[in-house]
Amino acid sequence: MSQGSDPFDLASFVVAHDEPHAFDAVVPPIVQTSLFTFSSYEEMLATYQGEKVRPVYTRGLNPTVRLFEEMLAKLEGAEDALGFASGMAAISASVLSFVEPGDRIVAVRHVYPDAFRLFGSLLKRFKIEVTYVDGGDESAIDKALPGAKLLYLESPTSWVMEAHDVGALAQLARRHGAISVIDNSWASPVFQNPLSLGVDLVLHSASKYLGGHSDVVSGVVAGSKTMIDRLRAEAYPYLGGKMSPFDAWLLIRGLRTLPLRMKAHEASALEIAARLQALDVVEAICHPGLGNRLPPGLKGTSGLFSFIFKPGVNVRAFANHLKLFKLGVSWGGHESLIVPGEVVLEQKAQPNSARAFGISERSVRLHVGLEGTEALWSDLASAIETATKAA
Numbered sequence: 001m002s003q004g005s006d007p008f009d010l011a012s013f014v015v016a017h018d019e020p021h022a023f024d025a026v027v028p029p030i031v032q033t034s035l036f037t038f039s040s041y042e043e044m045l046a047t048y049q050g051e052k053v054r055p056v057y058t059r060g061l062n063p064t065v066r067l068f069e070e071m072l073a074k075l076e077g078a079e080d081a082l083g084f085a086s087g088m089a090a091i092s093a094s095v096l097s098f099v100e101p102g103d104r105i106v107a108v109r110h111v112y113p114d115a116f117r118l119f120g121s122l123l124k125r126f127k128i129e130v131t132y133v134d135g136g137d138e139s140a141i142d143k144a145l146p147g148a149k150l151l152y153l154e155s156p157t158s159w160v161m162e163a164h165d166v167g168a169l170a171q172l173a174r175r176h177g178a179i180s181v182i183d184n185s186w187a188s189p190v191f192q193n194p195l196s197l198g199v200d201l202v203l204h205s206a207s208k209y210l211g212g213h214s215d216v217v218s219g220v221v222a223g224s225k226t227m228i229d230r231l232r233a234e235a236y237p238y239l240g241g242k243m244s245p246f247d248a249w250l251l252i253r254g255l256r257t258l259p260l261r262m263k264a265h266e267a268s269a270l271e272i273a274a275r276l277q278a279l280d281v282v283e284a285i286c287h288p289g290l291g292n293r294l295p296p297g298l299k300g301t302s303g304l305f306s307f308i309f310k311p312g313v314n315v316r317a318f319a320n321h322l323k324l325f326k327l328g329v330s331w332g333g334h335e336s337l338i339v340p341g342e343v344v345l346e347q348k349a350q351p352n353s354a355r356a357f358g359i360s361e362r363s364v365r366l367h368v369g370l371e372g373t374e375a376l377w378s379d380l381a382s383a384i385e386t387a388t389k390a391a
Helices: 010-014 041-048 063-076 087-096 113-120 138-144 166-175 225-233 235-239 245-277 315-321 341-345 373-389
Strands: 080-084 104-108 129-133 150-154 179-183 201-205 219-223 282-286 304-309 337-340 363-367
Touching: 063 080, 063 219, 063 245, 080 087, 080 225, 080 245, 087 113, 087 179, 087 201, 087 219, 087 235, 104 113, 129 138, 138 166, 150 166, 166 179, 219 225, 225 235, 245 282, 245 304, 245 373, 315 337, 315 341, 315 363, 315 373, 337 341, 341 363
Parallel strands: 104 129, 104 150, 150 179, 179 201
Antiparallel strands: 080 219, 201 219, 282 304, 304 363, 337 363
16 A cells, blocks of 8 residues: 555656647647658768767657657656567567676566566577576575676566565665666556666566556666667667557557556555455465555555465356456556466466466466456455355
């Protein structure tokens, strides 16, 4: 639950870049073009020589994308930001821009599954070693960091929602000369600002809460101008994972309602988590907001958490009985979703993080959407009753 004063500065979300747009449009235009022309040979030469910064080709710079990047940088308290075609493009660019063959990465356990697969497949080919450590064990992180090039964080973590003292971990990374990178998709800039805690780079799967409507796939990285310039000069143009103008336009729309949506997700998810915790058929709840256990720097909670049924509950019957909660892999949109642990344990994509980190087959991950708390609880309660009888 949110601690202290209201963490939202709604004005900073709404008025970022509200100067007049073309044709006096209240919504910024989509600059849907692949390239930009020059008025003269001299202007083109000055641009190519780096004397003038202006759009040349949308894979490098686009006005609509740039508007989103500047808005997100402001929300994260960053000097700059860079948009990507997906969260994984943001993750891979952030890592590959700063590690070389033979380097070592320290990562917290239970990271996003596709990040885990990137580390265990592509990075493995480059002989880049990844050491996984419990992010709640600061002494273990401290022991693992000497010689590491990068500390990869996610707080709260995927599936089990382990929340860490991000500031303390960032300080450890700096002490050992490692770059710190964090996936902040779960909390969003509303509930956590890792750069203010000492982290070097913060990234988001913008497909999640930043977009908020399940109609965009994008990613973004924010940090110092020096680090973002490095990503912009190397990984961004040559790996080609650029953000499209239309996706940027959708994300600008999403940012304007982000604080209001996050408050609604938080309140509904906390209520549902508390009700689940009171049920005899539930063994455990993985939600950092229960019991007021938020670590320093985490100012609130989102709509994503998981729980574990006690033995004897038919998870398949539970999933198939749900009406409002849909079976779906993503989260962060207006809709409520579930993913059963049994399914991810059987996923063919390798390496399988669910098996590597011991995810329970009796677990269920919930994303609590915006349909209304009572309606969602009625859906869950009915499905749990059916699943108990079907055991």
